[in-house]
Amino acid sequence: MHDMADHTRAESSAPTAEAPRPHRMRAVTQALDGCTAVFRHKLRAGELGSLPVILVLAVVWITFQSLNANFLSPRNLSNLSVDIVGTGLIAVGIVFVLLLGELDLSVGSISGLAAAVFAVLNVNQGVPEWLALIVAVLTGTLAGTIQGFSFARIRVPAFVVTLAGLLTWNGVMLAILGTSGTVNLDENGIVAKLTSYYFTNHAAAYGLAALGTGMVFVGSYLERRRRKGVGMPYRSLRGIAARTAVLAVITFAAAYVLNRFQGLPLALLIFLVVVAGLDIVLRRTHYGRQVYALGGGVEAARRASLSVLRVQTAVLAVSGTMAALGGLFLASRITSVSQGSGSGPLLVNAIAAAVIGGTSLFGGRGTTWSAVLGILVIQSIASGMALTDTPTAVQLVITGGVLFAAVVIDSLSRRSQEAHGRA
Template sequence: MSVRQPPLEGERRTAVPGGDEARPAALVPAAGSGGDSADAALLAAPEVVAQSLADYVVAWWRRVRGGESGMLPVLAGMIAIVVIFQAQNSLFLSAGNLVNLLIQAAVFVLLGVGEVFVLLLGEIDLSVGFAAGIGGGLMAALVAPPFNAPWWAAILAALVGNMVMGLVLGTLVTRLRLPSFIVTLAALIGFEGLMIWMFDSLSVAVGGVITVSNRYILDLVSGTLSPAASWIVMVALVVAFGALTFYRDARRRSSGLVAPPWGVSALKVGLAAVAGVVLVLICNTNRGIHSATLHTTVEGVPWAIPIIFAVMLGASFLLARTRFGRYVYAIGGNAEAARRAGVDLVLIRTVAFGLTGLLAGMAGIIYTSWLGSIATDIDGGDYVLYAVAAAVIGGTSLFGGRGKPLHALLGGVVIAAIANGLALLGASAAATYMVTALVLLAAITVDSIARRGQGAGARAKV
């Protein structure tokens, strides 16, 4: 432990006594740098440090133990939920119920993905629930008399309207430098009022309910691809994903850059293929009614699933592969650093609120399509909390800079699974709320412990 050691070494040694004992060779300077990198690898993504699949697994596991558990807790939680509910009621894993569960999750997922954009900035949007109500109501009213707008125009109008509402909130937060918690809390209250006022002044709203009869809008959720089309679309997507993955790896290698080991990429594509096949098998099972008097056939992937998939793809692309996304993460990580680097904080923050609004609009449309109507009694307050919970349960940080749209997808499915499973068991609303609360608490505890682990590591290094 002389001062001639590579700098990181000396610091880490004192911080992690015993780390050396396992590697006596690390006392030699040359090998010492190897020990250094093993420590640094704690936080580096396994993709960038692994040479082979085995390496990858080792690096990944080390990272999990170092507190970067990623999506592991939510996946473990999901398996636990499935096992518990399936043991209690064998209908839980039936094809019909699983499809139902995914559709239930759709609204949570869309709101959650929207929330991810603002959570990444270290902001929050509490208004998305009633914003969704306004969007759904606007669409439902536009396709009905007296407007009789085409279905696509109604959807477009609702999305634009919601996006503008989000941009207004973003402008208030950024230009007037108001805390987003308070601005969107005001919007939570204000949008409920706006929604009730809108329904009151519309002649199609009967008793605060607008019923949708437009086939296309109803089919967004209840319509299905034919079983054959389901297979074709799934196979095409998996093949495209695989081709893109291997093409990107090959290009990185040919540029002399590190690419994930072949085995890791193959494993990823393989898992995607398995997930796709399972999903299509479930959806293609006839989940119609079979009784002595009635036989109906309902099969194929409901449209809601490819819609969610497209949203996930778009949001992930925006955050991971564009300047806008990079700046969102940068602002969430260190706003001052981003500002000094020339990032337009006001623009990026405002646009993020606009996107949150846009996704709230989509959630409202899917919600309306699912129920076949929209009413002023929509639980906007509950929905926004579920949206934030979905993002956080999945692993997005409330403090900015850490998170992905995929987290909202996993979290949304977990929340829907709890609601669905408890409903199957005939549990009361009281029980549902309390169980959801416990899951949220468990998720944030895992997140907080993970962060504390990282913090200790970071302190040891300074």
């Protein structure tokens, strides 16, 4: 009996796998409470980040998937990933201008002009594609530089300068195209392949997902070390790991979907590389910090001895360059350039993409990834409308409503930041 009692006491006192569970649950609960507290603090301070646009995108996808089961099919999502590139590149350039608190109304005309220059040089004049491509992009850079210099040196408002550019560059495009009005591109050429080539090897999509996730983790970790070293608030390792894990799930799921159709589109790869590169320019370079500083106030930037003329000119040059690149991708999608290139809702969609994605109209807040999220929302609405045979008028109304909501959120966020001394 004594042996049985001792054995029972030994079993009851021995450590079990279940014993630490309350401690683990407590740790998880504390972590969740901490995340909730941080979220509430950011919400009160008006620092919503990309949350609103992500919620809108989720609602759009769920709605159209319920209306048409083909919306989230690999084919449609793959086409969507290519359709966002042309306008998305233009929207990325718009982000730079919006960071200054200004607006570029000429990007649509510049995109059409660059496409026309390429088509006429290559198809009509027989200039090699690579040379015609470079000249077309430089045409956009030159147009943007001229506008930027007029804005910065002569102090003509950017709205007026780029409105004049909208008319001027459209007229130049029409003159270049001549009486024919339409030029068909070589379907086997470099530009045509920009939107028609796919990396069919599954390793390409998964490799890009792994590379992107790894770069985000390393970048976040290095940023944490830098901020910690100078005594600034920094993100915890658990927070970095959690964010990286969420990103990994999203990117690998996207890679899986793309591989179920034709693989990784070349257009999407170029788009993401350009966006990531310009994001590094904005957030990690002296020039990028100057752009944000100018968005906070031109006079304050001048008193801080910043080169306002150089930065403002460069921003409009970047916008013109991105407009030219976007125009070439749009021409690649339809393998032709016409007198209607760069017109229609292109300008409105590019500006709306930047604003819907979270770039502030008041300047000083936004990233190049804002344009990606914004154009994804706009193009998702367009794709869903096409699948459900919804009239274009309804699409415009919905896009306008989303844009208005984004502006309202931006305004309320800025007001909240001002109340907390952050704006």
